Structures are given as C-alpha cells and as structure tokens.
Ligand SMILES: Nc1ncnc2c1ncn2[C@@H]1O[C@H](COP(=O)(O)OP(=O)(O)OP(=O)(O)O)[C@@H](O)[C@H]1O
C-alpha cells in the first residue's frame with residue numbers, strides 16, 4: 106500500500122454517507138467516483154503552487170498518485186467539490202469571483218482515457234471553467250512554404266481581437282527575425298522530450314528532422330484571452346489533434362504546383378539548399394496525405410494570395426460585415442468564503458456555510474452546467490451563472 110496522506114484514512118476507507126459523496130476536512134475535499142476516492146488539496150498538495158490530487162482505491166486500499174495534466178488551479182482558502190458525472194468533478198474556490206472560480210477535475214473523460222494509454226499510468230486532468238462560448242479552434246496545415254503563416258498573419262492583422270496564435274514549441278534554431286515566445290518557444294530537444302513525457306503537449310511530431318509540438322498551455326492562453334485559437338501544424342500534428350478531444354476546424358492549404366512551392370521556399374530565403382530539398386521531398390507526401398486522409402474539413406488553393414485569403418475568410422464566416430461577439434456582461438460576484446454545493450439536475454446551488462452570513466445575505470448563486478462544452482486539454486466552456494435574491498414575501502428574483 107502506498108503512503109497514505111496523513112488525514113482521515115479510516116473515514117475514507119469506510120466511505121461517506123452524505124448526499125454527494127463529498128467531504129471536506131483540513132483543506133482537502135474528497136469525492137467518491139465508483140470505488141475510488143479522489144482527494145483534492147490539503148494533504149495531497151504537491152506544492153504550494155497548485156491544488157494536489159491523490160486517489161484512494163477502495164478495493165485494494167492502495168493510494169495512487171496520478172499524473173496531473175492541464176494548468177492546475179492555485180490553492181485558495183479552501184474549496185468545495187461535487188461530482189458532476191462519472192467523468193468529472195466540479196471544484197469551486199472559496200472567496201473567488203464568479204469569473205475565475207470554477208475548475209473541473211476530469212477523471213474519466215476521453216482525453217484522460219487517451220492519456221492513460223499514452224503515458225501508461227494513472228492520469229487526471231484539470232480544465233478551467235469559462236462562462237459563455239467560444240468558436241472552435243482552427244487547425245491550418247500544408248507543406249512548408251505554401252503560405253500558411255502568411256494567411257494567418259493576414260487574418261490576425263485584420264481581426265486582432267478575434268484570433269490568437271497557438272505558439273508552438275520547436276527544437277529548430279530561430280530564424281533571423283523570429284522571437285522566442287512569439288513565433289515559437291525555442292527549446293532544447295532533451296527538455297522538450299521530458300515535457301512530452303510529462304504530458305504537457307496536446308500533439309507533437311518530428312517535422313523535417315526537428316521536434317515541433319503544441320503545448321496544452323499554448324491553446325489555453327489563447328482561450329483565456331477570449332480569442333479563437335489558430336494552430337499552424339503539420340499533417341501528423343493535425344491527425345493527432347483530430348484524434349484528440351479538442352474539437353476544431355481542419356484546413357489544408359495546397360500550392361498551385363510543386364514548382365511554385367519551390368519558388369516560394371527559395372524566395373523566402375530562410376532555409377539552406379539542403380533544408381529546401383528536404384522540405385520539398387516531405388511536401389509531396391504531405392500533399393498526398395492532406396488530400397486523401399479525411400482529416401481535413403476544407404481545402405484551400407493558395408495560388409493568388411488575395412483570392413486564397415478571401416476563401417479562408419468565407420469558410421470562417423468572415424465575408425460579411427463582422428462584429429466581434431459581445432463579451433458576456435454577466436454580473437461578477439464573489440463566492441462565500443465557506444460554501445456548500447448542491448447538485449439539482451444540471452444546476453449547482455452554491456450557498457454560504459456560515460450561518461451569520463447566510464442571514465445577512467439572501468443571495469444564492471446558481472451555476473448552470475447543462476450546456477458544457479470542451480474540457481481538457483483546454484477550457485470547459487458554456488458555464489452559465491446567476492444569482493437569486495429571495496424576498497420575505499417568498500418571491501425570488503434572478504439576476505443574470
Ligand atoms: N499566394 C502566394 N503567392 C506568392 N507568394 C506567396 C503566396 N503565399 C505566400 N507567399 C510567400 O511564400 C513564402 C512562404 O510563405 P509562408 O512563410 O507563409 O509559408 P508557410 O506555409 O507558413 O511555411 P512553413 O510551413 O515553412 O512555416 C513567403 O515568402 C510568402 O510571402
């Protein structure tokens with residue numbers, strides 16, 4: 106048996122008898138899912154920087170210390186938890202405002218199952234809850250030199266508040282004008298290999314003899330900025346993303362001919378002759394796969410740049426008059442410092458546990474989880490939240 110966290114082992118092993126299989130003591134919260142108890146925070150904290158997770162397998166009595174994927178929530182002054190479904194647990198942080206309070210610990214989602222297989226170990230994944238919706242990320246692939254970067258730059262220049270670029274990691278050397286953290290995160294191969302092993306990447310591939318990869322964080326940063334994420338990745342990477350739980354739109358960009366592709370690669374002047382030859386050899390296979398693999402939803406032919414850009418805008422629904430989606434104007438409120446969660450169908454009722462405060466405030470916070478979308482890797486979207494004021498005459502007013 107693994108070393109047990111120094112808290113209520115007995116209670117855990119006997120199980121809980123409360124409504125939602127949730128119990129909190131000394132900073133931890135525990136939630137029972139099947140024959141496992143997930144202990145979140147407190148004694149399971151792995152560092153002062155994030156809320157830790159460990160699992161008690163009730164049948165064997167073993168403690169399991171899973172690989173924890175995704176951006177982890179920072180510890181707060183306590184939290185509450187409720188089992189949403191058999192695959193994820195909702196965690197709400199005490200005292201935090203309703204725009205940053207909700208986190209999902211995924212214990213058996215498609216992504217978690219995939220990662221368990223890949224990493225060959227026990228896995229859980231965090232995903233931050235976000236109010237409202239965002240459009241699906243866009244994956245753009247195509248042979249080197251076809252013009253993917255050029256098209257993406259045009260889109261981001263015309264719609265700076267709408268799109269955000271997923272900054273990949275690569276082991277290749279930076280080009281003269283490239284900036285670390287802007288064009289790529291330039292990284293040593295050994296460091297990147299370790300991070301891949303640790304499950305930090307949504308996808309990765311060996312491209313033209315260098316490693317390239319999209320970290321989970323790269324996609325989350327864009328989502329957090331409220332923007333639609335664009336990934337410029339090769340066909341192998343697109344295949345991995347297609348097989349993942351990240352729902353995206355997949356676009357393949359074709360050159361008008363191999364001669365024109367060669368001309369563009371040479372004119373760019375960023376590769377040695379040997380590298381140009383390698384990229385051209387790889388281009389043939391990529392174009393074949395791009396056209397026949399069934400990965401891609403859309404094909405674009407980049408002959409005339411302006412025409413191709415207009416086609417890209419059209420398939421993204423940007424050919425009419427575009428107005429940015431209005432940001433949610435929902436009220437932001439603070440969660441009580443100590444609160445309980447009650448699940449009723451698809452609604453989570455959040456109430457203060459402190460009696461004096463309860464009397465002082467008639468405010469009940471309701472979290473609607475009926476339309477959740479996405480999840481790890483990335484954010485869980487579609488949360489709706491409102492408060493309810495109860496009046497002495499028995500009437501209730503809902504504040505959106
Ligand atoms: N339609 C076009 N006609 C002529 N030149 C173009 C066209 N589209 C892009 N280019 C030029 O081709 C070169 C390669 O384009 P770009 O760097 O955008 O390709 P890429 O697909 O992003 O390549 P990589 O995969 O290597 O990053 C650039 O010099 C760009 O200005």
Ligand SMILES: Nc1nc2c(ncn2[C@@H]2O[C@H](COP(=O)(O)O)[C@@H](O)[C@H]2O)c(=O)[nH]1
Pocket residue numbers: 246247248249253273274277308309310312317318319337338339340341342343
């Ligand atoms: N699978 C991935 N492929 C990526 C990623 N970032 C870039 N790329 C692809 O690599 C080639 C070469 O790029 P270059 O900047 O060296 O010219 C190109 O096809 C990109 O699409 C990634 O994160 N994952």
